[in-house]
Amino acid sequence: MSDFTHDSFQHLFSQRILNTPRSFIREMLTVTQNSDIISFAGGLPEPSLFPVEEIAQAAQTALSEEGSRALQYSTTEGYTALRQWIVDDYERRGMHTRVDEIIITAGSQQALDLIAKAFIDPGTPVLFERPAYLGALQAFALSAPEIRETTLQPDGPELTSLERGVKGARLFYCVPEFQNPSGVYYSMPKRRAIVEILRREQTLLVEDEPYRELYYNDREALPALAALYDGPSISLGSFSKIVAPGMRLGWIRADRRLIDKLLVAKQATDLHTSSFNQIVLYNYLSSRSLNNRLAELRRCYRERRDAMSDALRTFLPQAEFTDPQGGMFHWVRLPGIDTAGIFRDVLEAGVAYVPGTSFYAHNPDTETMRLNFTNSAPDVIVDGVRRLSTAVSGMLPTSPRKKSEVLASSTQAGRASL
Amino acid sequence: MSDFTHDSFQHLFSQRILNTPRSFIREMLTVTQNSDIISFAGGLPEPSLFPVEEIAQAAQTALSEEGSRALQYSTTEGYTALRQWIVDDYERRGMHTRVDEIIITAGSQQALDLIAKAFIDPGTPVLFERPAYLGALQAFALSAPEIRETTLQPDGPELTSLERGVKGARLFYCVPEFQNPSGVYYSMPKRRAIVEILRREQTLLVEDEPYRELYYNDREALPALAALYDGPSISLGSFSKIVAPGMRLGWIRADRRLIDKLLVAKQATDLHTSSFNQIVLYNYLSSRSLNNRLAELRRCYRERRDAMSDALRTFLPQAEFTDPQGGMFHWVRLPGIDTAGIFRDVLEAGVAYVPGTSFYAHNPDTETMRLNFTNSAPDVIVDGVRRLSTAVSGMLPTSPRKKSEVLASSTQAGRASL
Incomplete structure (x- = not known):
C-alpha cells in the first residue's frame, strides 16, 4: 500500500481499543504451530475426533x-x-x-x-x-x-x-x-x-x-x-x-x-x-451421531486429563493444581515463580502454556498458569510436563514450603480485591 | 422460561443500544416473506443465480x-x-x-x-x-x-x-x-x-x-x-x-x-x-467460474434496472429518481408524500420499499424511498411499480410542480446540515 506520510496513526485509535488486551492465547497459536513445541496454550479440541x-x-x-x-x-x-x-x-x-x-x-x-x-x-x-x-x-x-x-x-x-x-x-x-x-x-x-x-x-x-x-x-x-x-x-x-x-x-x-x-x-x-x-x-x-461423538470425546479427554494429573504429581510435586472433573484445562500454581517472566525460557525448552496473569482484570496472581490437556495425546502430555519440570526445576523451592491453594480458601477470599 | 417478577428490564440496557436503530430492512424481511407482496425493500441478490x-x-x-x-x-x-x-x-x-x-x-x-x-x-x-x-x-x-x-x-x-x-x-x-x-x-x-x-x-x-x-x-x-x-x-x-x-x-x-x-x-x-x-x-x-458468474449477474440485473427505470417513467411520471449505472437500488422521491407515513397503506396494496428516513442520521428527507431491483423478475418489477403508482395516485400533485432533484444540487447542498 502507499508510503506513509506520517510516522504513526496512533492518534486515530479509540481509547477503548487501546485498553483492550490482545489475546495471549491467539498470539500463541502462531508460535505453537512450530511442531517442535508441545502446546498446552490453546483451548483447542482434538481435531482427529471432528466429524469430517x-x-x-x-x-x-x-x-x-x-x-x-x-x-x-x-x-x-x-x-x-x-x-x-x-x-x-x-x-x-x-x-x-x-x-x-x-x-x-x-x-x-x-x-x-x-x-x-x-x-x-x-x-x-x-x-x-x-x-x-x-x-x-x-x-x-x-x-x-x-x-x-x-x-x-x-x-x-x-x-x-x-x-x-x-x-x-x-x-x-x-x-x-x-x-x-x-x-x-x-x-x-x-x-x-x-x-x-x-x-x-x-x-x-x-x-x-x-x-x-x-x-x-x-x-x-x-x-x-x-x-x-x-x-x-x-x-x-x-x-x-x-x-x-x-x-x-x-x-x-x-x-x-x-x-x-x-x-x-x-x-x-x-x-x-x-x-x-x-x-x-x-x-x-x-443425523443423531452427536451422542456417540460425546461419549468418544469424554473417553479421549478423560485419558488426557488423567495423564496430565499424573504427570504433574510425578514431575512437578511442588506445583499446586486443580484436578478438574471436566472441561479442557488444568489450573496450576508454581510457588515463587513468575510464570509470565519465564515464558520465553520455557518456550525454548519446547513447551507452551498461558501465564495466569491473562485471566485477571486486576492484581494478577503471577504464580499461576493454565495448561490445556485436550489437544495433545497422553504421551505428548507426559513429555510436555517433563519439559516444563526441567525448565523450572532450578527455580522451585527445594524444601516444600507450606502449600497454599491454587484456588483461594475462604480466608484468602476475604482479602480479594473487588 | 421463568415468570417475571418485574414488569420490565428496561433499566438493564445500555444507553448506546437504546440509541441504536433497529434496521427497518431486516424487519421487512419477515413481513415480505408473505408471497402476495412484491418486495423492493431488501437488498437481496437473485437466488436462482447462486452457484449452489x-x-x-x-x-x-x-x-x-x-x-x-x-x-x-x-x-x-x-x-x-x-x-x-x-x-x-x-x-x-x-x-x-x-x-x-x-x-x-x-x-x-x-x-x-x-x-x-x-x-x-x-x-x-x-x-x-x-x-x-x-x-x-x-x-x-x-x-x-x-x-x-x-x-x-x-x-x-x-x-x-x-x-x-x-x-x-x-x-x-x-x-x-x-x-x-x-x-x-x-x-x-x-x-x-x-x-x-x-x-x-x-x-x-x-x-x-x-x-x-x-x-x-x-x-x-x-x-x-x-x-x-x-x-x-x-x-x-x-x-x-x-x-x-x-x-x-x-x-x-x-x-x-x-x-x-x-x-x-x-x-x-x-x-x-x-x-x-x-x-x-x-x-x-x-474453480475460476466467478467471471462467468459476474457476466451473468450483470446481464440479469441490467435488465431489471431497465425494467424499473421504464416502469417509474411510465407509471410514476411525477417521481424523481436516479437512474443508477450499477448496484442494486433506485433512489426515488415522491413530491409531497411522506413515504414512511404511507408505508402500511402501500404494503396493503401489495408492495414494500424502504422509506428514505432510514438513510439519514439527521433531518431526513421524508419524500424519498429506496427500491431494490435485483431480487424481482422484470415483469414483477413492472407489476410492483404499477401497484405503488395506484396506491399513491391520489396523493401526488396533479399538475406537475417544478421538479427538484432527488439528489441535492449544489445550491441545496449549501444548506445541508452538518
Whole structure:
C-alpha cells in the first residue's frame, strides 16, 4: 500500500481499543504451530475426533435440500430448525424455553460481544469470577466497564466477595461448569446461595456453559443457575467444543424482555450468522451421531486429563493444581515463580502454556498458569510436563514450603480485591 | 422460561443500544416473506443465480483436502489462500497490497463494527454521506459517535459540506461506486478533490466497495479513492453480492499501522471468521467460474434496472429518481408524500420499499424511498411499480410542480446540515 506520510496513526485509535488486551492465547497459536513445541496454550479440541465425513454429508444434504436458501441472506435470529434443536435440549433439562428466546451467534465469543453492547456503557459495573475467562474480559473491555471480581474457591465463588460485588452491578458473568481457566464446578449449596444473592439486586445473570457436556467422572447433573433464578438471565452455549469450532456457531438463550435489544446488537454487528453453516450443522445434528461423538470425546479427554494429573504429581510435586472433573484445562500454581517472566525460557525448552496473569482484570496472581490437556495425546502430555519440570526445576523451592491453594480458601477470599 | 417478577428490564440496557436503530430492512424481511407482496425493500441478490452446485463441490473439496483443519479454530486474520486471492485482485487494480494487510470478516457489516470499535469513542466526530448506508449508520450508532454529513450530488459529495465536515473528523465513510441507497458513482474530478480535502486533515478514509463489480453500462473503471490517497485508508469488500450472502464473508484491507488494532477488535468480537466457510469459498474461487458468474449477474440485473427505470417513467411520471449505472437500488422521491407515513397503506396494496428516513442520521428527507431491483423478475418489477403508482395516485400533485432533484444540487447542498 502507499508510503506513509506520517510516522504513526496512533492518534486515530479509540481509547477503548487501546485498553483492550490482545489475546495471549491467539498470539500463541502462531508460535505453537512450530511442531517442535508441545502446546498446552490453546483451548483447542482434538481435531482427529471432528466429524469430517458427517459434515461433508451434511453440506451435501443442506445444498441439495435447501438449495439457494442456504446461500441467501437470512433472519437475524437464525435458522429456525437449529433454534428448535437447542430449545429441545433445554426442555430435556427441564428449562422451559421458546424458539423466540434463542439467537444463533458466531460462537459464544460473539454472544459476549452482543451482551456487552446491549448492557454495558463506559463505567457500568459488572461482576466477573476471579480468575475469569479471558475471552470475556477481552470482549467486555471494548465496552469499558468497571470490572469487579468474586474469588473462586474449589466449589464456586466465595460468597462475601460475591455479595459485595453484586451491589449495583449490572450483571454477573460466570462459567459454573468446569470453568476456564480454573476447572471449578459450582456445588449445589453455592448455586442456591448465588441465586439468593442475585435475587436481592435483580442482577442480570450471564451463565456461560461451553463445557457442560465435557464431564469425565460420573456425576449427577446439577441444575443451571438460570433454572434456579427467577430474575433476568441469559445462558450461552456453543457447538465449538462438542461439534467443531471452525463452524463458529453458538447461541444465546435470553428472557423475552431482553432479546429484542440483543437482536438489534446482532443486526448492527453482522446482520446474521452464516445461513450455510447453520443449515449444515442442523443437518449434522439431525443425523443423531452427536451422542456417540460425546461419549468418544469424554473417553479421549478423560485419558488426557488423567495423564496430565499424573504427570504433574510425578514431575512437578511442588506445583499446586486443580484436578478438574471436566472441561479442557488444568489450573496450576508454581510457588515463587513468575510464570509470565519465564515464558520465553520455557518456550525454548519446547513447551507452551498461558501465564495466569491473562485471566485477571486486576492484581494478577503471577504464580499461576493454565495448561490445556485436550489437544495433545497422553504421551505428548507426559513429555510436555517433563519439559516444563526441567525448565523450572532450578527455580522451585527445594524444601516444600507450606502449600497454599491454587484456588483461594475462604480466608484468602476475604482479602480479594473487588 | 421463568415468570417475571418485574414488569420490565428496561433499566438493564445500555444507553448506546437504546440509541441504536433497529434496521427497518431486516424487519421487512419477515413481513415480505408473505408471497402476495412484491418486495423492493431488501437488498437481496437473485437466488436462482447462486452457484449452489459449485459451492457443494467446493465443500467436498474443502473437507476432503483440508480435513479437520477446515473445522478447527484458526487465525484471527483469516485463511491465507483466500487473503492472497483478495491481494491478487487488488494488485490487478494497481493497488499494491500485502497479505498481512487483509483481514477476513463476517461480511462487510462486521468490518463496520470492527472499524467503529477501533476508531470511535463516544462523541468522536465521523463524516458520512447524505443519504448514507443504513447498515453503517447502525453499526456506528453502537459506538455513539457525532455523525456529520456531506450531501451527495449525482457525481459525488458536495465539496463545501465535505470540507466543513472533515475538519476534526476521525474518518470519512463512503461508498463511491453505486452507493446504497442513492446509486451515485463518484466522478474523477470529485475523487481528486475529495483526496485533496482528506489529505489536509489526514482524515482516515473508509471506502466501502460492495457493488464495484455490479456495473451495467460500459465504462472505464475509475481508481479507488484509496489508490489516490496517501493518508490512512481502509477498504472494505464483500463476497455477498458477487458469490452468496449466506456465507457471510467479506474483508478489510487496511494500512499496516492500522491493522493490529483491527485484529484486537476482531479477536474480542468472534475470535475469527468460520474457517470452514473461508476454505469452501476459496475452493469455489479457485474453480475460476466467478467471471462467468459476474457476466451473468450483470446481464440479469441490467435488465431489471431497465425494467424499473421504464416502469417509474411510465407509471410514476411525477417521481424523481436516479437512474443508477450499477448496484442494486433506485433512489426515488415522491413530491409531497411522506413515504414512511404511507408505508402500511402501500404494503396493503401489495408492495414494500424502504422509506428514505432510514438513510439519514439527521433531518431526513421524508419524500424519498429506496427500491431494490435485483431480487424481482422484470415483469414483477413492472407489476410492483404499477401497484405503488395506484396506491399513491391520489396523493401526488396533479399538475406537475417544478421538479427538484432527488439528489441535492449544489445550491441545496449549501444548506445541508452538518
